[in-house]
Amino acid sequence: MAIREQTHRKYNFKEIESKWQQRWDEQHLYRAPELPEKDNKFYQLEMFAYPSGDIHMGHFRNYIIGDAVARQQMMLGKSVLHPFGWDAFGLPAERAAIQRGIHPSEWTNKNISVSRATLQSVGISYDWEREICSCDPDYYKWTQWMFIQLFEKGLAYRKRGFVNWCPEDKTVLANEQVVDGKCERCGTEVVKKDQVQWYFKITDYADRLIDDLDLLPEWPENVKTMQREWIGRSHGAEIDFTIEDTNEKLSIFTTRPDTIFGVTFMAISPEADLLEQLPLEGEYATKVAEYKRKALAKSEIERTAANVEKDGVFTGKYAINPYNGERVQLWVADYVLGGYGTGAVMAVPAHDTRDFAFAKKYGIPIKVVIQPDKNTVLHIEGMEDAFTEYGPMVNSGQFDGLSGKEAIEKVTEYAEQKGFGRKKTNYKLRDWSISRQRYWGCPIPIIHCEKCSEVAVPETDLPVLLPQVEDFHPKGRSPLADVPSYMNTTCPECGGKAQRDPDTMDTFVCSSWYYLRYLDPHNDKVPFDKEKAKRWLPIDLYVGGITHATGHLIYFRFFHKFLQDIGWVDCPEPAKRLFNHGMVMDSKGEVMSKSKGNVVSPIDLMKNRGVDISRLAMFFTAPSEKEVQWSDDSVSGVEKFIINRLYPLTKEYRGTSPDLKHFFNAKGLSGFENSLYIKLNQTIKRVSEDYPRLQFNTSIAALMELVRDYDSKQITNDVFNDFVILRIIQMIAPLAPHLAEEMWEITGHAESVFKSPWPVFNPEAIVGDTIEIAVQINGKLRDSIKVSADAAQEEVEKVAFESKKVESHIENKTIIKKIYVKGRILNIVVK
């Protein structure tokens, strides 16, 4: 009876999974050392998670990918750091507070408990001892510390300016949080608002953020391209025009100084401060004011829509071109961006598409100053659009004939000599606006004093605790502004009465340095220990969605570089390799979302089929970087494989405890055994090569083949039999950890399978004794022949020519040549 039970051991995933989760926890299997050896560590990180309470398929996929890598790295003998934590500040908690009348912290903590429990039930190899939470004062103390470091270096500053404003959430948004002119969170159209805001001077790092992308060969090319374009470096010149009546400077940035003689008007952005300083007169003043009001009221969408006709209004003023003294009209136009360059442009209708359209509309002159080549003359009358390419300069005085790069250089040099211009590099990247008029965020540790102006809270007074408030309703100012006990304080410098800054920080600040806190999460003296950072950094593999390409992943690189500059980290980049997993869609290919009601919960799936089968199903469906259309049909294949094939292997185990430290000694194996041994080594090779590519679908396929070929009845060598079974268990372990541990225990191991060394293939046993060679005639496959693995070309040819199929294709033909690719193919060319 006992034997019967043994041989019919059922795959009881519920029992197995909870048993091992408990054991792992008891054994502290995932506890990372404080100080690993520098060349034997692996820092595996998945992106910081917002605790929304329910984990969906996308999270599930993200985490199991990281988990498989971390577990294999353990088996490769590395000290693995695989931590997790919560990006817990942010709007949803505040919304929940408004809707349900509970405090954001309560809502957040509840969600964290639920999410943590779910993740624990997925059996992810996190070192929970290192769990962090960004809304915890022990954490945000150091976020405030980071702010102060930036502030002291002049990299955190306040300025008035036009900001993206969401009328629904009543808060400021960073450029990255505006998608298609709408608020990323609530979809409301974003408008411009004039406000004083805190900024981080990320633009100081623009060059390094671009240039150091070259230090990241293991980052996906598309992410690097997106970052380069987002930062948007362009080289050109700044040239000072003058305003006719006032003699004030009007500087503009241009990448095309070679078109300077073609300027026929200038245009200023309605947002530009310059505009305020212009002494406008009479009806012009009214018209401009009216235009400005309308332009600012327009949403980002209306203003930036591709086909919107350009419009503007004449200011009645004129500017003087310093190169030729020409007097040109000065316009206000909302196609000119306030935040880029100087907020004004020189307009060259003949050679810029936008200026062309504008000039045509308002009847402004067009002047050709660049020709396609020496012999082609452009005529304004025939021009349908601007000519924007490079070519020789004309009508440009002393510069006539120069073209392209040389022209640009000469024209710029001239301005430098005369003192009205200079070389200039501009960026699309703006300084990072980080203040938010919201409650649920990290308080800005600044005190405003009438005498001493902005003063950082002394480090000893950190953290500046978020006070309790009653009313979270957005009013357009921070809820903290209405808490006198918070706001009123004394100046750390002069001791006089002072006010705290009422704003909180963008949550992207919290998530810009969290990967460092994991290294030393309980340190109450410093944000993290430098020596620990030295040992653990950089992150070896950073897994997350592509959505963060231009937001988080730029901020996080910026912080890292800043910390390098002030001596806290010693490497230039935070993450060596970045991996973007594909999205999980529903079976119709639509994004899963609550509002569509098409969300498939991994929780139900795991309850019904088990964690390991759910994991394998996700892995097997597609390679990790590809989008998947999730359907429960994906499960049946791997489920059958596990229940009917793989798990029952334990009952074939013969209890010999083979030596796993060395290659198996294949001498004396039978024919079947030998070919299985070859298959085993081929599988180890394939799987070992698939893991670093995160191509687990093919690893599983390879294991399916191996298990299919395994046949206990044909194996007489007990040790060999057991050797094969143990190797299979090891190879599937990072993908299906509970199952593998259970099998590992059944096969007599007291210690975790993740402490066993990852299998190594025997390079001398990946090719069998006989191999198949394809025989082609003129490149077309005609037959396939079997020869011994070490057969020479003559031998192969001999066998090939004996083939009837080959013969029928070369009859009455002349053999021109024969190409033999060793071990693969013989191609006979005939005529």
Add this chain to the structure above:
RNA sequence: GCGAAAGUGGCGGAAUUGGUAGACGCGCUGGAUUUAGGAUCCAGUUCUGCAAGGAGUGGGGGUUCGAGUCCCCCCUUUCGCACCA
């Protein structure tokens, strides 16, 4: 509009460097076993053809003994940027 990536059976997808296209799985077909099965096992399954054969990796050209893979043109899809002067 600009930039990038990708198009392979009924479906998800294999195929490091040019070298037997369709591994593995789903689905489907047939068979075995079974009281029964939507369980299990075995066999088959790119299309076409009775067969020998022929065609075949979005379409068209090219390089090569040989192209899913390399080059040129076109089409489609997805993603990113979208007045950055």
